[in-house]
Amino acid sequence: MEKFEKLSGIAAPMPLVNIDTDMIIPKIFLKSIQRTGFGKNLFDEMRYTRDGAEIEDFVLNKPAYREAQILVAGDNFGCGSSREHAPWAIADFGIKAVISTSFADIFFNNCFKNGILPIVMPQEVVDVLMKDAEKGANARMDVDLEAQTVTTSDGEVFAFEVDAFKKHCLLEGLDDIGLTMAKEKSIDAFEATASQARPWV
Amino acid sequence: MSPKTLYDKIWDAHVADEADDGTCLLYIDRHLVHEVTSPQAFEGLRMTGRTVRAPDKTIAVPDHNVPTTAGREDPSQMTEESRIQVGALDSNAREFGIHYYPMDDVRQGIVHIVGPEQGWTLPGMTVVCGDSHTATHGAFGALAHGIGTSEVEHVLATQTLIQKKSKNMKVEITGKLMPGVTAKDITMAVIGETGTGGGTGYVIEYCGEAIRDLSMEGRMTVCNMAIEGGARAGLIAPDEKTFEYVKGRPHAPKAGQWENALAWWKTLYTDEGAHFDKMITLKGEDIQPVVTWGTSPEDVLPITANVPSPDDFTGGKVDAVKRALDYMGLTPGQKMTDIQIDTVFIGSCTNGRIEDFRAVAEVVKGKKIKEGMRAMIVPGSGLVRAQAEEEGLADIFIEAGFEWRLAGCSMCLAMNPDQLSEGERCAATSNRNFEGRQGYKGRTHLVSPAMAAAAAITGHLTDIRDMI
Numbered sequence: 001m002e003k004f005e006k007l008s009g010i011a012a013p014m015p016l017v018n019i020d021t022d023m024i025i026p027k028i029f030l031k032s033i034q035r036t037g038f039g040k041n042l043f044d045e046m047r048y049t050r051d052g053a054e055i056e057d058f059v060l061n062k063p064a065y066r067e068a069q070i071l072v073a074g075d076n077f078g079c080g081s082s083r084e085h086a087p088w089a090i091a092d093f094g095i096k097a098v099i100s101t102s103f104a105d106i107f108f109n110n111c112f113k114n115g116i117l118p119i120v121m122p123q124e125v126v127d128v129l130m131k132d133a134e135k136g137a138n139a140r141m142d143v144d145l146e147a148q149t150v151t152t153s154d155g156e157v158f159a160f161e162v163d164a165f166k167k168h169c170l171l172e173g174l175d176d177i178g179l180t181m182a183k184e185k186s187i188d189a190f191e192a193t194a195s196q197a198r199p200w201v
Numbered sequence: 202m203s204p205k206t207l208y209d210k211i212w213d214a215h216v217a218d219e220a221d222d223g224t225c226l227l228y229i230d231r232h233l234v235h236e237v238t239s240p241q242a243f244e245g246l247r248m249t250g251r252t253v254r255a256p257d258k259t260i261a262v263p264d265h266n267v268p269t270t271a272g273r274e275d276p277s278q279m280t281e282e283s284r285i286q287v288g289a290l291d292s293n294a295r296e297f298g299i300h301y302y303p304m305d306d307v308r309q310g311i312v313h314i315v316g317p318e319q320g321w322t323l324p325g326m327t328v329v330c331g332d333s334h335t336a337t338h339g340a341f342g343a344l345a346h347g348i349g350t351s352e353v354e355h356v357l358a359t360q361t362l363i364q365k366k367s368k369n370m371k372v373e374i375t376g377k378l379m380p381g382v383t384a385k386d387i388t389m390a391v392i393g394e395t396g397t398g399g400g401t402g403y404v405i406e407y408c409g410e411a412i413r414d415l416s417m418e419g420r421m422t423v424c425n426m427a428i429e430g431g432a433r434a435g436l437i438a439p440d441e442k443t444f445e446y447v448k449g450r451p452h453a454p455k456a457g458q459w460e461n462a463l464a465w466w467k468t469l470y471t472d473e474g475a476h477f478d479k480m481i482t483l484k485g486e487d488i489q490p491v492v493t494w495g496t497s498p499e500d501v502l503p504i505t506a507n508v509p510s511p512d513d514f515t516g517g518k519v520d521a522v523k524r525a526l527d528y529m530g531l532t533p534g535q536k537m538t539d540i541q542i543d544t545v546f547i548g549s550c551t552n553g554r555i556e557d558f559r560a561v562a563e564v565v566k567g568k569k570i571k572e573g574m575r576a577m578i579v580p581g582s583g584l585v586r587a588q589a590e591e592e593g594l595a596d597i598f599i600e601a602g603f604e605w606r607l608a609g610c611s612m613c614l615a616m617n618p619d620q621l622s623e624g625e626r627c628a629a630t631s632n633r634n635f636e637g638r639q640g641y642k643g644r645t646h647l648v649s650p651a652m653a654a655a656a657a658i659t660g661h662l663t664d665i666r667d668m669i
């Protein structure tokens with residue numbers, strides 16, 4: 001996995017609440033057996049008409065936001081299905097951080113496995129960042145994972161919380177399967193005890 | 202010893218490793234796999250030269266893509282991409298030696314119906330699947346999580362999941378349900394109360410008399426939609442009904458082990474005085490048959506209500522409601538029961554079990570569906586289908602004008618050919634009414650099986666209490 005350190009980029013505003021994974025990547029794109037190539041279909045039904053033409057006023061189609069690397073979104077972002085195609089599509093588009101007041105659990109976890117940083121901020125801060133994002137391409141927002149801060153284009157700095165283990169993995173680009181396999185002894189020991197206690201499992 | 206919740210007990214029995222910051226490796230007893238969220242995980246194993254650590258605890262079944270019409274063995278019934286995806290599951294299951302129910306096996310069906318039916322899901326287990334509705338298995342008092350594909354690969358390789366403990370929420374439904382009110386109405390009413398984000402970060406334990414009174418099928422319906430309230434998992438403490446349901450299933454503990462298993466299962470309840478971080482109580486008597494009007498499962502109202510107006514809401518929800526009403530083609534103030542329906546879908550892991558079909562048969566027996574109505578019933582598994590045929594339910598459906606399908610996810614998410622066309626309006630027993638869920642620009646109203654059956658007959662959303 002790619003390391004996540006610092007990010008300075010354009011932020012796209014999507015104030016809609018409850019943006020679900022069906023909106024992020026509609027199911028017709030779940031039929032691939034690859035992990036890549038989903039970026040062009042990110043937010044497909046909001047982004048294109050049925051015949052494939054771009055819908056002009058969708059945020060990521062506006063010239064200012066086509067290169068966005070940050071998304072500032074409404075409450076409960078990523079609710080719905082467990083499809084990892086949602087973060088794959090986000091990452092493939094080039095977005096590396098999503099900021100909202102809240103995220104659905106599975107989506108939140110899936111982001112970290114794909115080098116995307118989901119940032120939870122209180123409503124007042126999201127409001128400020130949303131305003132900043134609305135300024136368009138000239139307004140670059142900075143995200144510093146090490147320092148755990150987001151800085152607006154005006155230089156206003158906001159701190160955020162992030163789980164220490166998840167931060168470490170993201171900063172180092174670590175693969176958690178490798179990390180877990182290093183603990184194989186504990187798993188073996190657990191399995192031996194559990195199969196005594198609950199042999200029917 | 203301090204009192205523990207049911208969640209605490211199952212959690213404690215599965216921690217294989219705990220780091221200083223509380224990050225745990227949770228051991229997984231059952232890993233269910235379907236064709237959509239697994240191919241990239243198996244590919245990952247191959248690329249890194251890893252194997253499946255516990256193939257005997259891993260069960261695969263294709264469900265999302267499979268056609269549900271007769272003659273589905275004919276490959277031309279599937280699109281090229283669906284064929285590749287189902288084919289990939291087929292070869293991965295064989296290559297890695299995991300349990301597998303292929304499309305032509307009578308036991309094939311929706312993964313969350315097959316697991317319990319075959320006795321793979323047992324009380325006190327940890328169960329995961331690359332599917333958010335894994336919460337269903339919580340009905341057995343099993344800790345069941347939906348996971349993403351990277352986590353599927355992690356579980357395949359290590360039989361563990363990296364987890365931090367969630368918070369505990371108690372949802373109590375007291376008293377009795379009124380006639381016409383079902384498990385589906387309970388679970389939707391709870392989401393109406395908490396919102397789709399209200400359960401985020403929690404594991405919910407459902408309890409109370411109205412929950413205890415439910416059958417295992419009904420409990421699965423309740424837990425199935427825990428995720429729609431944002432919860433990681435839903436749980437119901439096992440009891441005699443649970444043990445009765447499990448006993449004798451192909452993978453349930455056999456004589457000799459049964460007694461030991463039962464002894465442990467009987468300790469799986471929340472101790473008196475155990476701590477919950479949040480509690481919600483609803484009175485069973487107050488719950489009415491409900492229906493969704495919008496494009497989020499939290500957009501729930503009693504069938505007797507009217508379509509709301511954006512002015513009834515605040516904050517970011519105002520714009521979301523405007524968008525939803527526009528998408529759904531509804532006007533504020535319109536009576537729910539005046540909403541005309543052209544399609545009815547009965548099935549899914551929420552309501553594709555035998556009890557659901559019995560409820561439908563009771564409503565439609567001797568009646569005909571409204572002229573022009575497209576109504577389909579899709580069993581949750583081949584075995585549910587067989588049982589419904591044996592009980593004569595299938596004949597009732599066919600006589601009433603329903604299409605009687607083969608098992609699969611079908612129009613719950615419309616990845617196979619069963620889809621809504623633009624502007625079509627469906628009363629569905631599934632769990633999600635998101636934009637485009639059942640087909641591009643299709644409109645979904647979530648309801649209980651009995652209410653879906655009623656709508657099929659009358660042609661509009663209908664209060665089931667007017668028909669019983």
Ligand code: SF4
Binds near residue numbers: 264610613614
């Ligand atoms: S029936 Fe629907 S919700 Fe259930 S597993 Fe299938 S697609 Fe998912």
